[in-house]
Amino acid sequence: MTAFDAPVGIVGAGPVGLVAALRLAGLGVPTVLLEAKPELLKQGSKACLIQGDVLEVLDKFGCAEPIRDEGVTWTVARTYVRNRVIRSAEYPRGLGFGPFVNISQFRIEQVLVEAAEANPLCDLRWGHEVMAVTQDADSVTVRVNTAEGEQDLRFAHLVAADGVRSKMRELMDVEWTGYTHKDRFLITDIKAKLPLAKERHFHYDPSFNPGRQLVMHPQPNDIWRIDWQLPPDADIEAEQLDGRFDQRVRAVIGDIPYEIDWVSTYRFHQRVVARLRVGRVLFAGDAAHSLPPYGSRGMNSGIQDADNLAWKLAAIHNGQAGEELLETYHIERYAAARENLRVTEATIRFMVPPNRIRRWTRAALLGLSRSLGLARKHVNSGRMAEPYVYTESPIVQPAGDDPLLGSFAPDMRIDGEPSRLRRLFGHRFVVLCFATTGTRAAELLDQARSTECDMVVVLPEGAPAEGVPNGARVVRSEDTELLARYGTVGGTWWVVRPDGHLAARGSDGNDFAAALRTAAGVGALDRTLVKGTSA
Structure with a gap:
């Protein structure tokens, strides 16, 4: 061989x-x-x-x-109906990127x-x-x-x-x-100094694309990406030849000078x-x-x-x-x-209603959203991406009443370098121990000391560190909200996978070894598979 x-x-x-x-x-x-x-x-x-x-x-x-x-980097997504802002979603900047x-x-x-x-x-x-x-x-x-x-x-x-x-x-x-959608969409990257905030701008039924959608995203170096939903009879190549493409762009940006960087049509x-x-x-x-x-x-x-x-x-x-x-x-x-x-x-069915009843419902919601706040939350402009939570994974402890299990570990400011918790993850399994004293941390890490995990102890600012086992890294945080979420009071250990997801937690050091074996895949297929899959 x-x-x-x-x-x-x-x-x-x-x-x-x-x-x-x-x-x-x-x-x-x-x-x-x-x-x-x-x-x-x-x-x-x-x-x-x-x-x-x-x-x-x-x-x-x-x-x-x-x-x-x-x-x-942007933190605000604006949704417009017929050229009027109906909703502005603000996203926290966070500690990282x-x-x-x-x-x-x-x-x-x-x-x-x-x-x-x-x-x-x-x-x-x-x-x-x-x-x-x-x-x-x-x-x-x-x-x-x-x-x-x-x-x-x-x-x-x-x-x-x-x-x-x-x-x-x-x-x-x-x-x-699955399926391929029948409607076509146009992506155009233009270089222009537009008087718009560097945010996401999502338009329903704007004057410059009536009856359809348009999305604008700022890019570096004054590039703006514009996505049009196209009518069935749109011929972009013909538009580029006879000048209508320039009219299409001008309807959006006005008389501002621009250069075309890229044009493409697609079906999603x-x-x-x-x-x-x-x-x-x-x-x-x-x-x-x-x-x-x-x-x-x-x-x-x-x-x-x-x-x-x-x-x-x-x-x-x-x-x-x-x-x-x-x-x-x-x-x-x-x-x-x-x-x-x-x-x-769900977004597609709102953007491109599949039947007359849904088209009527959407039209009514869009009309009401301009004046009625309750209608605005039902206008679907696409929920932004976020990491998946592995709640049904066979190598993640069942969540029960703890929403953190299976999730991407929430970041927090810590002392020293690196200055963020997430930068301690990525290469090996980590046992993350939250406690109010070094002595309690030692009890929680009793079994972890004989594993190849990296050991990290997180203590509140000013808490005594005496008793923390050799080989464990001690960091401190003043983030009282996250210290509470991670279970600092009483003491809690967490198994963090190399991809930063939380695989298990416990308050008894004797439970750690079994939890680590499960997280590492030992006996991973003993539990029922996720619905809709097969072995």
Whole structure:
């Protein structure tokens, strides 16, 4: 049997594939990335927003800050009906990277490619198109077409992150459930100095796109992305030739000078593969699920796929877990995809009503929303993306009455460096211990001392630290609200996974070892699978 070309192969060097490679590299696992394109190509804004919580993933390998610094951070989303603001949603800036940062997918890819090409554990191969794939009980073999001819490459696992037109789905004959919407949408990136706040602007039935929707997002360097819902008879190529396209843009921005940076039309999808895990092949990002742009759930959820998958593959390749752990990748991220589809389907049915009754109801709501506050909350302009909470995962303790279990750990200010709690996560499991004294922390960490977990003790400012076990890091916080949520009074330990999600909690140190085994996937499939999935 031939040796592996790398433990993990990745098909597709878009944001999801690149993040998977960089996260695996940070966990000590070499990868080969296979990209069919000969080089990184600019394709306009495409995905134009990265969520602050998702930037936390990129922060684990040093790519978050340059993206945050270059992008446009915004905290207000305005919804308009017939040119009048009916609602302004404000999002807290938080401690990390802000709630949302607008920047083009292409620019994110540039930053990630530079990081991958500088990392000795990431072997990025341009102009390598996968033509065939086979797998057996121990490996996956792909045949790739290159400028030098065809060659076979062998991996222990293969990540399919080759986008919405995934060839891997075709080669693996994976069921692509859902539908493609019949309406067309137009994306235009223009360069213009517009007198608009750097916020999200969502319009229903504006004078410049009557009867339909239009969304505007600011980008760096005076670029504005404008999304139109198009009428069925719209011919954008003809508009560009006869001057009507200029009229379309002018109707939105007036007489302000502008330059066109990119134009594209598309139909959006509501789809997910039936299985994200097919033997040793794992589907991620748009290859696994495709969503409308409203709420910015596409690239963001894809990067969360990569983060979820990376630590599990690393645990297997580092000898800490068995193959069965990968089933929890399907369980957790399939549930996340279904939740995203549920949210976006509700938005679509409001934006594009499927029948006469729904059209009448929407028209009535939009009319009432201009003067009646109660109607405004029912105007659906797309709920923004947020990390999924793994409440039904077999490797997460049942939440009961604790909403934090399964969630992305809430961040808090701590003393010292790093100055935020989340920056202590990402490489190994962490036992996070909240207590009012070092002595109580020692009781909670009794079993944790014999594990390979990083131990972090969080004490209130001024609390005595005597008794904290050797090897535990002590940090302090003045955030009384979060100290209470984490259960400082009485004392509580938490198991934090490498992806920053809270897997278990307890107030008895004797329960920790069993909780850690479950979180790491030992006996992970003993509990009932998530509804709608199969083993």
